[in-house]
Amino acid sequence: MRIAICSDNFYPETSGISDSIITTAKALTQLGHEIAFFVPAYGEKDYKKIGITKTDEPDFGPHISIHRFSSTSFPTGTGQGRMVFPTPSGLAAFRKFNPDVIHSQLFFGVGLKAYYASRLFRKPFVGTNHTVIKEFVRYSPIRLPGLAAFADWYMNWYYNRAIFVTAPARFLLEEMIQSHMIRPNEVVPNSVDMQIFDLPQENKEKLKAEFGLSPHTITVAGRLSKEKSLDVLFRIFQIVQQAVPDASLALAGSGNAHDELVNLAKELGISDGVHFVGTLSQSKLARLYGASDIYATASTSEVQSMTMIQAMGCGLPLIGVKSHGVGEQINGENGYAFPPGDISGFAQKIIFLLQNERERSELGQKAAAFAKAHYTPAVIALRFEKIYEDAITAYHKKEAKS
Numbered sequence: 001m002r003i004a005i006c007s008d009n010f011y012p013e014t015s016g017i018s019d020s021i022i023t024t025a026k027a028l029t030q031l032g033h034e035i036a037f038f039v040p041a042y043g044e045k046d047y048k049k050i051g052i053t054k055t056d057e058p059d060f061g062p063h064i065s066i067h068r069f070s071s072t073s074f075p076t077g078t079g080q081g082r083m084v085f086p087t088p089s090g091l092a093a094f095r096k097f098n099p100d101v102i103h104s105q106l107f108f109g110v111g112l113k114a115y116y117a118s119r120l121f122r123k124p125f126v127g128t129n130h131t132v133i134k135e136f137v138r139y140s141p142i143r144l145p146g147l148a149a150f151a152d153w154y155m156n157w158y159y160n161r162a163i164f165v166t167a168p169a170r171f172l173l174e175e176m177i178q179s180h181m182i183r184p185n186e187v188v189p190n191s192v193d194m195q196i197f198d199l200p201q202e203n204k205e206k207l208k209a210e211f212g213l214s215p216h217t218i219t220v221a222g223r224l225s226k227e228k229s230l231d232v233l234f235r236i237f238q239i240v241q242q243a244v245p246d247a248s249l250a251l252a253g254s255g256n257a258h259d260e261l262v263n264l265a266k267e268l269g270i271s272d273g274v275h276f277v278g279t280l281s282q283s284k285l286a287r288l289y290g291a292s293d294i295y296a297t298a299s300t301s302e303v304q305s306m307t308m309i310q311a312m313g314c315g316l317p318l319i320g321v322k323s324h325g326v327g328e329q330i331n332g333e334n335g336y337a338f339p340p341g342d343i344s345g346f347a348q349k350i351i352f353l354l355q356n357e358r359e360r361s362e363l364g365q366k367a368a369a370f371a372k373a374h375y376t377p378a379v380i381a382l383r384f385e386k387i388y389e390d391a392i393t394a395y396h397k398k399e400a401k402s
Contacts, residue, residue: 016306020190027381084109124395197313224255317363
């Protein structure tokens with residue numbers, strides 16, 4: 001098959017969606033398929049944020065091509081967000097690629113271009129939703145009366161144009177169905193390259209020294225932005241440090257809340273234990289997980305936390321909040337989840353695990369096995385291959401009747 005994958009964020013933007021679709025695309029090419037990405041163009045400063053310069057497109061393999069649409073900067077938590085205006089310009093690139101199926105990952109400018117192309121060139125249209133629309137509106141820089149209601153209506157109007165819809169978490173599909181999304185649907189997790197996050201056994205003390213971390217380290221990775229509730233995690237860590245004075249908290253990532261978090265750490269008196277390690281390559285991030293003892297997140301806005309899956313692959317137990325995707329990912333065998341607002345319970349469980357190596361190790365081993373069974377690119381690529389085949393068959397049957 002020739003598969004067009006369309007996304008409103010992509011490399012070099014720091015994004016779990018981007019990482020996942022690239023990883024899955026590579027696995028699809030191993031099954032004999034041709035992939036074309038349709039994504040925004042980024043500026044030089046966006047590449048600098050991840051420590052590289054803007055050069056030629058990355059080489060994702062001989063059967064993957066990239067088509068960029070002109071874009072303008074848009075304020076997001078990563079500081080790298082781009083907006084593509086949903087005009088007809090650039091649609092000829094779809095015709096030139098001539099896909100068998102068009103798969104849209106988001107419903108903004110590029111997503112609309114994908115929908116236009118599906119109608120114009122008569123191609124089956126598959127949609128994936130990665131966004132909790134209420135959370136997106138809540139943290140959006142745009143403040144307009146009625147925006148939440150309009151966004152909810154628009155999202156479901158968009159996905160009802162698809163022949164099939166997926167999402168990485170069950171709760172999100174259920175919310176869409178409650179808001180009148182009526183298309184056939186299925187939960188398909190995002191994939192993670194477990195070859196990167198399956199470190200050979202290395203000396204943990206050596207890895208801790210590499211990052212300047214303490215014997216008891218908690219890690220979180222991702223955007224440093226308000227919706228990640230890192231302020232809550234800081235207050236949890238303040239309690240942890242009182243019981244485990246040599247505990248440290250490592251934050252991997254960048255974002256527009258960085259300075260605010262630095263100041264909060266000072267206010268709470270935890271600066272000595274908080275380490276901002278910046279945006280890391282995936283191989284370097286795997287080493288950070290290897291240096292860590294627990295992965296913890298207080299975020300209540302996750303659809304599916306890619307960094308949690310990465311951490312599981314590296315054998316870290318999880319502690320999070322019973323909310324949205326995090327609540328679905330933590331199953332009691334790989335870690336513990338607490339109701340939003342239960343700062344004390346959250347902190348006490350971290351303290352317990354830091355002080356009980358055997359329990360921590362058992363949870364970590366189960367987490368690694370779970371991640372490798374459910375989130376590998378090969379597993380996810382096979383599921384999407386079947387979805388594409390079914391979508392193409394259903395589309396042509398519909399076309400034959402009309």
